[in-house]
Amino acid sequence: MTIQRVGVVGAGTMGNGIAHVFARAGYEVVLCDIEQKFLDRALTTIGKNLDREVAKNKISEAQKAEAVGRIFPAVDRSRLSACDFIVEAASERLEVKSELFRDLDRICRPEVVLASNTSSISITKLAATTSRADRVIGMHFFNPVPIMKLVEIVRGLATSDQTSETVKALALKLEKTPVEVNDAPGFVSNRVLMPLLNEAMFAVMEGVATPEAVDEVFKLGMAHPMGPLTLADFVGLDVCLDIMRVLHQGLGDPKYRPCPLLIKMVDAGWLGKKSGRGFYKY
Numbered sequence: 001m002t003i004q005r006v007g008v009v010g011a012g013t014m015g016n017g018i019a020h021v022f023a024r025a026g027y028e029v030v031l032c033d034i035e036q037k038f039l040d041r042a043l044t045t046i047g048k049n050l051d052r053e054v055a056k057n058k059i060s061e062a063q064k065a066e067a068v069g070r071i072f073p074a075v076d077r078s079r080l081s082a083c084d085f086i087v088e089a090a091s092e093r094l095e096v097k098s099e100l101f102r103d104l105d106r107i108c109r110p111e112v113v114l115a116s117n118t119s120s121i122s123i124t125k126l127a128a129t130t131s132r133a134d135r136v137i138g139m140h141f142f143n144p145v146p147i148m149k150l151v152e153i154v155r156g157l158a159t160s161d162q163t164s165e166t167v168k169a170l171a172l173k174l175e176k177t178p179v180e181v182n183d184a185p186g187f188v189s190n191r192v193l194m195p196l197l198n199e200a201m202f203a204v205m206e207g208v209a210t211p212e213a214v215d216e217v218f219k220l221g222m223a224h225p226m227g228p229l230t231l232a233d234f235v236g237l238d239v240c241l242d243i244m245r246v247l248h249q250g251l252g253d254p255k256y257r258p259c260p261l262l263i264k265m266v267d268a269g270w271l272g273k274k275s276g277r278g279f280y281k282y
Contacts, residue, residue: 001112002084003027004027005083006027006028006086007085007087008029008030009032009080010117011032014141015031017049017141018117018141019031019046020049020067020146023046024059027070029071029072030074031073031074032080033075036075043073051064077107078107080108081108083112086108088104088114088117094121097118098129101129101130114132114135114137119189120187122185123138124157133159135160136159137164138153138154138183142189143234143235149177151174151176151177151178152181152188152189153167153168153180154181154182157183185246186246186247191247198240200232201259201261201262204261211227211229215229215230229278229279237272238266244262
């Protein structure tokens with residue numbers, strides 16, 4: 001099947017970035033969210049990010065205008081019925097995604113692949129809510145989507161070879177590098193990364209070092225472009241907590257226990273950069 005029109009469900013940080021790269025690559029994009037204000041905010045962000053690419057001579061002013069013109073905002077999910085491929089980028093909660101996949105299965109044509117941008121939730125579980133388990137897959141982009149090259153392609157238990165090849169080819173058309181992994185809690189990226197961030201939080205909680213000191217050790221000693229606590233603030237502490245809970249529950253190993261300081265900060269509404277306060281103030 002030829003893919004011309006892509007549906008992106010969820011217009012937050014990841015969703016608007018995914019819509020941006022598909023539109024820039026020449027695809028029509030139906031960007032769907034539950035409220036118009038989320039769509040308006042997403043379109044503003046996409047416009048600013050495209051302006052940045054124009055300023056760096058990565059694209060022309062005309063290419064920017066064409067990309068913006070290919071994005072069609074929608075609050076009505078039924079608009080996704082015209083799409084040839086779907087990427088879901090909703091909240092990192094199993095119940096939210098499961099409801100969405102059941103609905104997408106009903107709305108979309110039987111041959112359409114349903115991909116999830118989940119960073120930790122089981123693709124096999126999401127596939128089981130649909131009648132097309134062989135055409136459900138993980139397509140995990142990284143933030144900021146227009147810049148980061150990796151797309152983690154996650155195969156559920158029932159994902160077909162054809163589906164996997166389709167999504168890998170699509171990632172290459174977006175000028176991304178697809179890396180295939182199998183379905184397991186946190187996949188590879190977050191199974192390795194999140195415990196590192198979590199352990200950095202334990203170091204702060206236990207008074208081993210300040211957030212600034214922890215981050216300096218990683219930047220200067222391990223050549224990380226940003227320290228683990230700055231990165232946690234950038235990802236969103238609520239997202240970090242959700243992923244640690246998926247790892248803890250899914251793998252059953254106490255080493256994945258979320259740091260109590262992380263839980264306390266999320267309870268206080270200190271979610272990192274997006275809320276103005278996390279390990280640092282913004």
